[in-house]
Amino acid sequence: MTKRNRTREILVRLSAYLAILVALVVTLFPIYWIAANSFKFDIDIFAVPPEWFPKNPTLKHYRAAFVERPFLRYMLNSLLAAVGTTIVSVTFGTMAGYALARFRYPGQWRYQISFWILSTRMMPPIVSIIPLYLFFNFFDMLNTKSALVIAYTAFNLPFATWMMKSYFQDLPVELEEAAMVDGDTRWGAFLRVALPLARPGLAATAIFCLIISWNEFLFALIITLTEQSQTLPIGIAGRVTQYNTYWGEISAAGFMASIPIVIFAFMVQRHLVRGLSFGAVKG
Amino acid sequence: MASVRFDNVTKKFGAFVAVANLNLEVQDKEFLVLLGPSGCGKTTTMRMVAGLEETTSGDIYIGADRVNDVLPKYRDVAMVFQSYALYPHLSVEDNIGYPLKIRKIPASERQRQVAEVARRVELETLLDRLPKELSGGQRQRVALARAIIRTPRVFLLDEPLSNLDAKLRVQMRAELKHLQHELQVTTIYVTHDQIEAMTLAHRVAVMNKGVIEQLGTPKEIYNNPRTLFVAGFIGSPPMNLIDGEVKNGVFVNGALKVKGLGRANVPRAVLGVRPEDVHVVASRDYGASMTAPIYSAELTGESTLVSVRAGRQLLSMRADKNFAGQIDQQIGVKVAADRAFLFDGESQNRVDF
Numbered sequence: 001m002t003k004r005n006r007t008r009e010i011l012v013r014l015s016a017y018l019a020i021l022v023a024l025v026v027t028l029f030p031i032y033w034i035a036a037n038s039f040k041f042d043i044d045i046f047a048v049p050p051e052w053f054p055k056n057p058t059l060k061h062y063r064a065a066f067v068e069r070p071f072l073r074y075m076l077n078s079l080l081a082a083v084g085t086t087i088v089s090v091t092f093g094t095m096a097g098y099a100l101a102r103f104r105y106p107g108q109w110r111y112q113i114s115f116w117i118l119s120t121r122m123m124p125p126i127v128s129i130i131p132l133y134l135f136f137n138f139f140d141m142l143n144t145k146s147a148l149v150i151a152y153t154a155f156n157l158p159f160a161t162w163m164m165k166s167y168f169q170d171l172p173v174e175l176e177e178a179a180m181v182d183g184d185t186r187w188g189a190f191l192r193v194a195l196p197l198a199r200p201g202l203a204a205t206a207i208f209c210l211i212i213s214w215n216e217f218l219f220a221l222i223i224t225l226t227e228q229s230q231t232l233p234i235g236i237a238g239r240v241t242q243y244n245t246y247w248g249e250i251s252a253a254g255f256m257a258s259i260p261i262v263i264f265a266f267m268v269q270r271h272l273v274r275g276l277s278f279g280a281v282k283g
Numbered sequence: 284m285a286s287v288r289f290d291n292v293t294k295k296f297g298a299f300v301a302v303a304n305l306n307l308e309v310q311d312k313e314f315l316v317l318l319g320p321s322g323c324g325k326t327t328t329m330r331m332v333a334g335l336e337e338t339t340s341g342d343i344y345i346g347a348d349r350v351n352d353v354l355p356k357y358r359d360v361a362m363v364f365q366s367y368a369l370y371p372h373l374s375v376e377d378n379i380g381y382p383l384k385i386r387k388i389p390a391s392e393r394q395r396q397v398a399e400v401a402r403r404v405e406l407e408t409l410l411d412r413l414p415k416e417l418s419g420g421q422r423q424r425v426a427l428a429r430a431i432i433r434t435p436r437v438f439l440l441d442e443p444l445s446n447l448d449a450k451l452r453v454q455m456r457a458e459l460k461h462l463q464h465e466l467q468v469t470t471i472y473v474t475h476d477q478i479e480a481m482t483l484a485h486r487v488a489v490m491n492k493g494v495i496e497q498l499g500t501p502k503e504i505y506n507n508p509r510t511l512f513v514a515g516f517i518g519s520p521p522m523n524l525i526d527g528e529v530k531n532g533v534f535v536n537g538a539l540k541v542k543g544l545g546r547a548n549v550p551r552a553v554l555g556v557r558p559e560d561v562h563v564v565a566s567r568d569y570g571a572s573m574t575a576p577i578y579s580a581e582l583t584g585e586s587t588l589v590s591v592r593a594g595r596q597l598l599s600m601r602a603d604k605n606f607a608g609q610i611d612q613q614i615g616v617k618v619a620a621d622r623a624f625l626f627d628g629e630s631q632n633r634v635d636f
Contacts, residue, residue: 174368180355181333181362181439182429183385196372 031258038062038251045247061248062256070227071253074235077224078214079260080145081231085152085213090206092153093160094198098190100161101168102176114165121158128154129222136223143229148220152213159212160205167201168194203271211261232257285346285436285469286311287332292341294327294493301327303493305341309437309471314463316472318480318516319490325473326365328490329439332471334358345436356385361430362439365446367422369414369429375401376410379428386433400428420451427459431466438463438470444479456482477517481505489513511631514555514624520588522624523561523598525554529625532636537594539573543620545636551628560622561600563589563608564615571615577608591616 037045038061039054065071100114132151133142141147171194179189195202217233224230230238236253239246287309294302302324309315317325330336331343334355342349350358361382369378376397377384383393401407404424414422423443430438443459444452460483463470474480480487481501488498489512497504497513508514514522527536529549534541541554566574575591580602582588587606590599591614600616608614625634 172366172368174364174366175370177333177335177355178362178364178368178429179370179381179385181335181358181360182382183356185354185356188385193370 031255034251035255037247038255040248042248045251061246061252064246065249065253066256069235069249071232071235071249071256073228074230074232074253075256077145077148077229078231078233078257081148081152081220082210082213084145084149085156086206086209088149088153089156089160089209090164090202093157093205094164094195094202096157096161097164097166098168098194100165102173114162117158117161121155125155125218129218132219133222143224143226145229147223148213148216148231151219151223152216156209156212160209163205163208164198164201167198171197199271203268207265207268210264214257214261286313286344287437287469287471288344289328290342290344292328292331292343293339294324294331294336295339300493302331305493305495307488307495307498309469311469312467314460314470314472314483314485316474316480316484316487317490318474318477318487320475320516323490324493325475325490326441329362329441329471329473332358332437333360333362333439359435360437360439361433361435363426363430363441363443365442367414367426367446369422369425371414374411374413375406375417375425378414378425379406379432381429382433396432397428400432403431404428419447420455423447423455427462431462434466434468436469438466438468440470440472442474443472445474445476459483478519481517489516491516508555508624509633511553511555511626514626518557520558520599522555522557523596524626525556525593525596525598526628527552527554527594529554529634534623534625536596538575539593539598539616539618541572541618541620541623544623544625547625547634547636549625549627549634552634553626553628554618555624555626556618556622558588558599558601560619561598562617562619563600563602563606564617566613566615568615568617570617572618573616574613575616576611576613579610580606580608589614 036052036054039057039059040051041056041058041060044051044054044056096117100110100117103110105113132154136142136144136147136151141150175193175197176186176189179193180186184192215233216231217237220231220234221237224234232253236250236257239250239253289305289307292302292305293300305324305328317328319325327336331338332345332350334350334353338351342351344350345358345360370381373381376394379400380393380397383396388396397410398407401410404427406421406424406428409417409421414425417425423446426443430440440459444455447455456479463483472479472483481504484501486499487501487504489496489504491512497509499507504513504517508517508522511524515524525536525539527534527539529535529544529547529552531548532542532544532546534544534552534554536554564571573591573593575593578590578592578597580587580589582604584604586604587602588599589602589606589608590597592598598616602608625636626632627634
């Protein structure tokens with residue numbers, strides 16, 4: 001290799017690392033800032049010039065949020081609603097997606113049904129708020145986590161169905177056919193062959209559902225009114241009051257709110273590998 | 284072990300007719316090859332036996348049972364897919380043992396049987412590998428092992444050798460033939476490769492556009508093609524099919540005259556003759572069918588393939604490997620009329636003479 005080529009290669013690498021660095025700073029700085037603020041006294045949060053690193057760290061805001069105020073309760077509510085939604089959405093989305101990907105439909109029905117499922121997401125969620133409120137009121141379900149799970153599932157399920165449908169469509173159909181000729185039922189081929197191979201799809205869909213329902217604000221705001229039933233985003237927003245905005249508590253709760261999602265993402269990350277079905281077909 | 288019977292079976296995909304009114308009986312323990320170009324309906328026919336496609340009309344019997352409405356799992360057939368369709372998340376051992384696992388055979392017994400089959404196809408050292416860690420030939424063996432681990436009533440093999448390289452294909456061909464002989468299981472084998480068909484089959488069904496053009500032993504198909512399609516499809520290098528006219532048993536196309544075709548009269552005829560039945564003779568030979576300059580001469584090793592122009596087509600012949608003629612050199616060409624076939628250009632059928 002000539003010297004010029006070598007220099008060139010180093011430059012290309014350096015610029016790539018530089019681009020990554022910029023992207024990281026842009027995405028991670030807000031998270032750092034919220035974490036830093038959560039450990040500062042109120043006066044330091046507004047210091048000019050900004051205090052980049054908390055000089056007098058304190059856990060005051062954490063005590064305020066999680067001991068004096070019911071943020072632990074909010075967190076638990078969020079967790080139950082999000083996990084419940086994820087389980088229901090992924091379960092039904094997987095089965096519906098498989099059915100849409102594999103079963104035979106007369107004429108254009110596969111397309112029509114798929115499109116109809118997606119079309120339920122075409123209106124903004126706020127449109128369905130009043131009917132949902134009346135519905136939950138009628139069934140005496142306001143302020144319950146089941147109501148949150150139902151509402152979140154209603155708008156997560158179409159996406160889960162479509163994501164799983166495209167994953168199943170990417171799997172070679174011969175694998176399930178082979179299983180059926182080998183003596184399995186359709187259900188067995190689904191469970192033993194299609195599902196294990198769709199693991200990356202399951203992981204991606206689960207993360208997606210979890211994040212959406214963990215962050216959801218609008219439905220929770222309308223459906224839940226009591227401290228016992230409210231979720232984290234509502235609780236955090238509640239610290240912006242008529243008289244004061246409690247930035248310290250907001251930062252502490254916000255920082256804690258991001259942790260479960262990070263943990264979950266780490267956990268499922270290894271399932272997100274591509275090419276799991278590589279080597280199945282073709283020599 | 285069972286026969287397979289098709290009774291007026293038709294399969295349509297929308298308006299497209301994939302298989303048209305098929306009648307065929309595969310006998311018990313027979314090795315039947317469905318041979319044809321892609322899109323001729325051969326794979327669809329096989330998939331209907333497996334239960335992966337429904338028939339549009341007609342009945343399929345395996346043994347005495349009508350299986351039209353029987354789920355694949357109850358048909359007791361084993362299939363090797365063209366793509367092998369190995370379960371990528373399972374080891375070789377679990378792939379081979381899958382049919383037994385479904386049948387709830389206990390793990391120890393399963394292990395014993397897998398080991399036995401693996402030995403037979405020489406996979407015993409690879410049992411804990413994943414499919415992606417295997418070569419093409421090894422994957423093919425796994426697919427085969429998965430099919431033979433239980434003794435099904437019918438084997439279905441869908442172009443099992445087409446993804447292998449040429450050398451391995453020849454070796455696996457011989458092994459397949461031996462295996463089928465040993466296992467004595469009725470086998471339906473789909474291929475577009477006429478050499479595979481010739482070498483493996485007890486009987487060959489040549490398919491074209493959803494219908495069987497001819498059914499017979501490889502010898503019959505080769506020596507006695509009943510239609511123009513079969514004549515052109517079987518044989519390598521392919522049979523010469525020269526257009527022309529037959530009057531009173533004499534075929535004429537420009538300079539080419541072939542006598543001795545009985546008393547046949549066909550206005551739009553096709554003369555079929557294999558390259559080995561056309562001979563190079565001296566250019567002044569009185570019995571020559573034509574005299575023409577050599578168009579090309581290709582040495583294939585065991586022989587030389589010589590071709591001349593006959594009208595707008597090429598007539599090729601197999602000459603001795605020591606043939607020394609050069610391009611443009613005049614030669615005499617003699618067609619062995621007793622080894623030639625006549626086809627009607629309109630109906631595409633054989634004209635006997």
